[in-house]
Amino acid sequence: MKRRDFLKVGGVGLAATAVAAPAIAQSNPEIKWRYTASWPKSLDTLYGGCEYFAKRVAEITDNKFQIQPFAAGEIVPGLQVLDAVSNGTVEMGNTALYYYWGKNPAFTFGTSLPFGLNTRSHISWLRFGGGMDMLNDLLKEYGCVGVPTGSTGAQMGGWFRKEIKSMDDFKGLKFRVGGFAGTIIAKVGGVPQQIAGGDIYPALEKGTIDAAEWVGPYDDEKLGFVKVAKYYYYPGWWEGTGQGHNIMNIEKFNALPKHYQAAIETASYDTFTWVTGKYDYVNPAALKRLLAAGAILRPFPQEVLEACYNAANGIYADLSKSNPHFNKMYTSLSAFRNESLAWNQVAELSYDSFMMRMRTRT
Template sequence: MERRSFVRQAGLAGVLAAGAAPAIVHAQAQVRWRLASSFPKPLDTLYGSAELMAKKLSEMSGGKFQISVHAGGELVPALGVVDAVQAATVEIAHTAPYYFFGKDETFALGTAIPFGMNSRQTTAWMVEGNGLKLMRDFYRNYNIVNFLGGNTGAQMGGWYRKQIKSVADIKGLKIRINGFAGRIIERMGGVPQQLPGGEIYSALEKGTIDAAEWVGPYDDQKLGFNKVAPNYYYPSWWEGGAQLDFFVNSKAYESLSSEYKTMLEAACAIAHIETQARYDTKNPAALKQLVASGTKLFRFPKDVMDAAFKESQALYADLSAKNPNWKKVYEDYATFRRDQNLWFRFAEGGFDDFMQAQKL
């Protein structure tokens, strides 16, 4: 599939949704798939991305291509969706690839890595760079074909029972954090914990963990983290733009007609765009509400950021020496990131710096 076809999907989707589908669409066979999500239903942003994709796909196909969406734990465990797609227990999943870094660290590059690219840069790498090709080559080992499935944008750094005043406060800290970023926390003396979204509140409330990161104000408020941890930190140096993916079983995908393949690609593209639009729209109001209710905002101290950056670069060097899959993808990722940061430093960064200092 040509990577540049992504940019044409919105136009195709509009034509199909408007009822101008070619006659051949109406001759297609009925298709019924099941989608296993890694997210709970209350998260209308994350779980809602899969619902949106399924809705658009149904509209494009005149109701002939249907996908039923199931929350984490309904069909398979929230963190068992890759195994389920690989084994064809379900045809498709919606998840954050870095959940599965334990299988291979390369999965993390499909979502976000510490001090990686922001959301726009990640989409550019996937669509116009080599990202989609490289990740598909990797996912082929797991019988998976991936499609972009949303991006949260830059995330917040999480909720803490006690303030983080220096890098010394990371030592011994039990924090729920995505597993790959947990490698950096561990190198800094912390104790990372990987928990699905639905289990974080109770762990934080009971004191099983000292801190937790999830996404950002809108989702975090829904999950109620501000009720059990008052200190809210930023930025999430480990997720400058966390991408979600739709993982499709390769045999199920190849069984589709070319028209259905195109519709699926277009529906995923719509979900990818609308997911971040939802976050960018909903986060500002949620942050205001959290602060009004007593949440205390803090920026991570510079020594924490510096230590995390140093340990991240050391980890990437170690992985490149030991994991050929990681090395192949990361080298291209790092080159693309370098050029992106050079560009963003001027026009994008200059504009943002000025505008965010204004009182409008």
């Protein structure tokens, strides 16, 4: 190549580089968001999942998109995350959507419908069964858009100051229970209380409430419930899963570069495996420690489970007549639940049941 031609080519290359550099900088702007959570910092899996998510977004975007998490109470109380995102106080939040069932009962499908789906079936329904599209239709009415993030797995039935032997024991029982499940507790004679995580222990200790559920052994141990209520019931029929969501202010989200939007979605699904995997790892040892500390493990009596199941189905039938969002989601989830249970009975249940029987022989 002649020197003159080389300089020509080189000149074009240099010019192209000069043009490209500002374009790259423009497409990767430095953006800072605030991210409020429904969880106290002491819950290092739920709040830890928020920290993990923010770290992953920063890594994916070469530290250009910085999301700063805040624990419950640092900006707004834990049960006001949706409001804070909706009104633009913060750009995004991490919460359990069933906290907002009072705004619309259909929000319960985001976290867990009582007697609904387990963790694997629920994320399947959200991602592939149209569940997330339907939830985002609802969230849009509040100026938000959401994506699933960490899930707790199936939860425990909670801590009771007295033993539950029959439905009579629910009469007048002041029970801290999350989200929509309170409507079922009320229908069977209990008195539901919705209290943020950090406020449950003092209420239980003072006798302001008679019972409380939170998540499961690992988090329940951290919150110290075994010290003030000994009876530990299972299963948490209102939460066969405990699905969390990242919710974003829709105007702020739509203003992001597309690859920053993709970073939020990618990091959210990555956080799902982090949170759910961690709970499955830490809960077995935590349950052993709670039993050693004096917890009395009890299953809910069959009478109680069936009464609550029947009450739930009655409430769902009524809501489906009056609430279009609820009807659409319940129709979809119910059909999928039947198919999923049939498949899980063949595969997961038979395998797990066999392995649980063999566990005692090895």
